[in-house]
Amino acid sequence: MLAILHPNTSLDDDAYRQTMHYLENLPGVSVRVHEIQGASQRLTEIYLLGDTKSLDKEEIEALPAVERAIRISDDYRILGRHRDDRRQSGFTYNGVEFSQSNLNVFAGLCAVDVPEHVEMMMQALEDNGEVCTRMGAYKPRTNPYSFQGHGKGCLPWVFEKAGKHGIKVVAMEITHESHIEEIDTCLEKLGRPTGVMLQVGTRNTQNFELLKAIGRQSTYPVLLKRGFGITLNESLNAAEYLASEGNANVIFCLRGMKTEAGQPHRNMVDFAHVPAVKRLTRMPVCVDPSHSVGSREKSPDGVLDVMHATAQGVIAGANMVLVDFHPKPEKALVDGPQALLMNELPAYLEDIRLCHDTWKKRQAIYQRLKGEATE
Numbered sequence: 001m002l003a004i005l006h007p008n009t010s011l012d013d014d015a016y017r018q019t020m021h022y023l024e025n026l027p028g029v030s031v032r033v034h035e036i037q038g039a040s041q042r043l044t045e046i047y048l049l050g051d052t053k054s055l056d057k058e059e060i061e062a063l064p065a066v067e068r069a070i071r072i073s074d075d076y077r078i079l080g081r082h083r084d085d086r087r088q089s090g091f092t093y094n095g096v097e098f099s100q101s102n103l104n105v106f107a108g109l110c111a112v113d114v115p116e117h118v119e120m121m122m123q124a125l126e127d128n129g130e131v132c133t134r135m136g137a138y139k140p141r142t143n144p145y146s147f148q149g150h151g152k153g154c155l156p157w158v159f160e161k162a163g164k165h166g167i168k169v170v171a172m173e174i175t176h177e178s179h180i181e182e183i184d185t186c187l188e189k190l191g192r193p194t195g196v197m198l199q200v201g202t203r204n205t206q207n208f209e210l211l212k213a214i215g216r217q218s219t220y221p222v223l224l225k226r227g228f229g230i231t232l233n234e235s236l237n238a239a240e241y242l243a244s245e246g247n248a249n250v251i252f253c254l255r256g257m258k259t260e261a262g263q264p265h266r267n268m269v270d271f272a273h274v275p276a277v278k279r280l281t282r283m284p285v286c287v288d289p290s291h292s293v294g295s296r297e298k299s300p301d302g303v304l305d306v307m308h309a310t311a312q313g314v315i316a317g318a319n320m321v322l323v324d325f326h327p328k329p330e331k332a333l334v335d336g337p338q339a340l341l342m343n344e345l346p347a348y349l350e351d352i353r354l355c356h357d358t359w360k361k362r363q364a365i366y367q368r369l370k371g372e373a374t375e
Helices: 014-024 057-061 115-127 151-164 178-190 208-216 232-244 271-280 289-293 305-315 342-374
Strands: 002-005 029-037 042-050 066-070 091-093 096-098 104-108 132-134 169-173 195-200 222-225 250-254 285-287 320-324
Touching: 002 014, 014 029, 014 042, 057 066, 104 115, 104 169, 104 342, 115 132, 115 151, 115 342, 132 320, 151 169, 151 178, 178 195, 195 208, 208 232, 222 232, 232 250, 232 271, 250 271, 250 320, 271 285, 271 305, 285 305, 289 305, 289 320, 305 320, 305 342
Parallel strands: 104 132, 104 320, 132 169, 169 195, 195 222, 222 250, 250 285, 285 320
Antiparallel strands: 002 042, 002 066, 029 042, 091 096
């Protein structure tokens, strides 16, 4: 069962103390508290775990700090919707909203190489009014001899340049829990010029110890990529690992499935699952067209496949786009052949805005139809 407290309930309030005293003394029930910081208010959710079938929902709702109670299913206990559309989806981090109704674009370098390229990328983002980017410092690679990223050595100048160009959030993949401390230490020394979203790559979707370590910290939100060879349910449960440890500020990323059936693309594009994930969970949904398509091939209409794939995800309601750009793809140390070019950034962003506006119009059509059906 889930008890949702009245918005902005203070942990020092008598109502909160009385409510917690009652809940913590329920026999056979353990209590777990999660706080969600939205754009305008803070919500506190209390999860009651264990023998909850005998609990009286009305008695829980009568507690002084409780706004309402919800019986939850076994699937995605924290991140699931549980047939309650009033629960808040998403969160606000470093002044940027991440929800199931808005859209953020994270264009940047799959792997950080040299300061000049990072500077060029961030300058282009600033010129186009963007405040988010992707920058890979730690890179897991299939081949042990491939470039593994510059690691913590590049963090100071990446973060400084982000602050210089007004970048609020940098999506950065980590492959070991020690990377969390390296990122945090560097940001603290620099005066926190930017924010970081910790990215879990597809290879680590079922690295449960890493997921637990990331979930135990609440400073940084998490972008979890779907595992490329496992079911959607298994990947969503990986996200639940993060939330069960305390960090429910999670974005779920669709990045394509590894299968020969996806050819000629690098992976089978799975963006039809955007609305499915939003229906099953409260997580904002990201699409990664670069790693789904994996090339710069274009169709006879002159539009790159990666742009068509982006459009499919955004029109379906995606809330975030993670995409590779590079000033000089021929010199990129990772995935250069799939990177978009700097002069393509304005058109790409215009295309995304067009698709997002189309999603809003599509949504309005069916909301109108729903309204007519209830009259």
